[in-house]
Amino acid sequence: MAEAKFNIDKIRQDFPILQRKVNGQNLVYFDNAATSQTPKQVIDCIIDYYENYNANIHRGVHSLSQEATDAYEQARIKIQKHFNAKQAHEIILTSGTTHAINLVAHAYGSMLTKGDEVLVSALEHHSNIVPWQMMCEKNGAHLKVIPMLENGQLDMEYFHQSLSTKTKMVFVNHVSNALGTINPIQEIINAAHQVNARVLVDGAQAAPHIQADVQALDVDFYTVSAHKMCGPTGVGMLYAKEELLEQMPPYQGGGEMIAEVSFEKTTYAGLPHKFEAGTPNIAGGIAFGAALDYMHEIGFKSIEAYENELLIYATHLIQEIDGIVIYGPEPESKTAVLSFNVEGLHAYDLGTILDQMGIALRTGHHCAQPIMEYYKIPGTARASFSFYNTKKEINIFIDALKKAISMLT
Amino acid sequence: MSQIKERQEEIIDEFSMFEDWMQRYEYMIELGKSLPTIDEQHKKDENIIKGCQSRVWLYADLEGEKIKFSADSDAIITKGIIALLIRVFSDQTPKDILQADVKFIDEIGLKDHLSPTRANGLVSMIKQLKNYALAYQAKLS
Ligand SMILES: Cc1ncc(COP(=O)(O)O)c(C=O)c1O
Numbered sequence A: 001m002a003e004a005k006f007n008i009d010k011i012r013q014d015f016p017i018l019q020r021k022v023n024g025q026n027l028v029y030f031d032n033a034a035t036s037q038t039p040k041q042v043i044d045c046i047i048d049y050y051e052n053y054n055a056n057i058h059r060g061v062h063s064l065s066q067e068a069t070d071a072y073e074q075a076r077i078k079i080q081k082h083f084n085a086k087q088a089h090e091i092i093l094t095s096g097t098t099h100a101i102n103l104v105a106h107a108y109g110s111m112l113t114k115g116d117e118v119l120v121s122a123l124e125h126h127s128n129i130v131p132w133q134m135m136c137e138k139n140g141a142h143l144k145v146i147p148m149l150e151n152g153q154l155d156m157e158y159f160h161q162s163l164s165t166k167t168k169m170v171f172v173n174h175v176s177n178a179l180g181t182i183n184p185i186q187e188i189i190n191a192a193h194q195v196n197a198r199v200l201v202d203g204a205q206a207a208p209h210i211q212a213d214v215q216a217l218d219v220d221f222y223t224v225s226a227h228k229m230c231g232p233t234g235v236g237m238l239y240a241k242e243e244l245l246e247q248m249p250p251y252q253g254g255g256e257m258i259a260e261v262s263f264e265k266t267t268y269a270g271l272p273h274k275f276e277a278g279t280p281n282i283a284g285g286i287a288f289g290a291a292l293d294y295m296h297e298i299g300f301k302s303i304e305a306y307e308n309e310l311l312i313y314a315t316h317l318i319q320e321i322d323g324i325v326i327y328g329p330e331p332e333s334k335t336a337v338l339s340f341n342v343e344g345l346h347a348y349d350l351g352t353i354l355d356q357m358g359i360a361l362r363t364g365h366h367c368a369q370p371i372m373e374y375y376k377i378p379g380t381a382r383a384s385f386s387f388y389n390t391k392k393e394i395n396i397f398i399d400a401l402k403k404a405i406s407m408l409t
Numbered sequence B: 001m002s003q004i005k006e007r008q009e010e011i012i013d014e015f016s017m018f019e020d021w022m023q024r025y026e027y028m029i030e031l032g033k034s035l036p037t038i039d040e041q042h043k044k045d046e047n048i049i050k051g052c053q054s055r056v057w058l059y060a061d062l063e064g065e066k067i068k069f070s071a072d073s074d075a076i077i078t079k080g081i082i083a084l085l086i087r088v089f090s091d092q093t094p095k096d097i098l099q100a101d102v103k104f105i106d107e108i109g110l111k112d113h114l115s116p117t118r119a120n121g122l123v124s125m126i127k128q129l130k131n132y133a134l135a136y137q138a139k140l141s
Helices: A002-006 A008-013 A040-053 A063-083 A097-107 A130-139 A156-162 A185-194 A242-247 A282-298 A300-319 A347-356 A369-375 A391-408 B003-016 B021-032 B076-089 B094-099 B116-140
Strands: A091-094 A117-121 A142-146 A167-173 A198-202 A221-225 A236-240 A258-261 A266-268 A324-327 A337-342 A362-364 A380-384 B056-063 B066-073
Touching: A040 A063, A040 A282, A063 A091, A063 A282, A091 A097, A097 A130, A097 A198, A097 A221, A097 A236, A117 A130, A130 A142, A142 A156, A156 A185, A167 A185, A185 A198, A236 A242, A282 A300, A300 A324, A300 A337, A300 A391, A347 A362, A347 A380, A347 A391, A347 B021, A347 B076, A391 B021, B003 B021, B003 B076, B003 B094, B021 B076, B056 B076, B056 B116, B066 B076, B066 B116, B076 B116, B094 B116
Parallel strands: A117 A142, A117 A167, A167 A198, A198 A221
Antiparallel strands: A091 A236, A221 A236, A258 A266, A324 A337, A337 A380, A362 A380, B056 B066
């Protein structure tokens, strides 16, 4: 069993927050898809930065600045290695996925024109919808939607039919945050490349569970947020192929991103700095690297296997409850997300009562209103599991859920 | 003492008898069952309060000099909260409603038990009650 060789007790000790109580109960944290918890190795890394070498990077000749710069650039290399990017300068450090997508929508979007088509999946987080709508308003490109099917997967037939030489970009998440669906991104990338379209994959939800290899995928853009993978908030990355980054104009102007500035003409810095205007989240970037180190120590393969075991266990138990409706595909086609409703009850009431029992779930539309509209529901309750959760916590959750249902009916 | 204040005191008294969160919430759920009070014809999109995770419809009518509120929601605990708000604010004059503060929410231990989104919903509900009062006050004068 994965649980045994995994040493879950030791892992849980790494997460100080798991010891706390909520409303007098032991915390059961099942909102990992919104943000993951932070191990003390990562917290210590942030403290170490501020206590020992806090300084602005890429600027100073003094020792602190050089130490900070080295640590920041080492983190970039860790991220590069993790995602198997060809070059470190293909990793642009951003404030997160939202920032990364907006960067592409502005910079790459400025090269599209009227008559071009872009395809977006119906399973997207608002972060991977709204920036493209804004872009299309500006450049006159036409936004087309790849619809979803009842089982929470994409209508791939429609996707293939919609591709044409007019298609310039496709945006899809690797994993849906609302349902956990793992999308067939390799198939999407291959097909899009046949018509010379570029593909942006939003990896925010996939990154904590699946180690993506951007070269093997041949993906053009890949985005993640560190806070979903044991790192701090406010930092993330955009991976983009070097040739695309070279073609794209800068997104924001400021310090760090220039080579020379005069009022007549400014020349831009090389990659990655051209896209990293201003002082970045230095501690965050370094801690992002520490979070990757931490997850690798446990091992992505073990993490995936263990979380899958939790998902299957929870799915079996919850299905036995009367009136449960689960949204999204079967466990083998998704990450550890259980998006559900209880017939006749509002997800919100469930979430409120469960919180009283110390259980943190997410309720609502999960920033993916088109999915909710498809199912004609206001929202779902979503339990999302991480490698530091246990079957015991799932038992507590299932008992609490039964209690909540009996209170509410 | 204004009736609004009196009714809030009453509610605070009632809630003080509960020993734990379960009793509190069971009571809220019970109160929620007194809704809907809103007429089907007024349960339309323009009467939905924004800022709540669950949908809330609120309507106000003038009866003489006093405002009568009616409401519904798709979530039962939210219904319970509105039932309390209506109990406090309905059948009062616009002036009294505008002047009133809503301290009972804090005192019955609901505010810290409400998630941030819920708390926002609560704020929006109170704001909407007051907006109705403001509109009817203008109409009356
Ligand atoms: C699939 C997906 N995309 C994008 C985002 C936005 O991430 P961030 O808020 O970190 O920018 C999220 C976060 O919930 C997500 O789940």
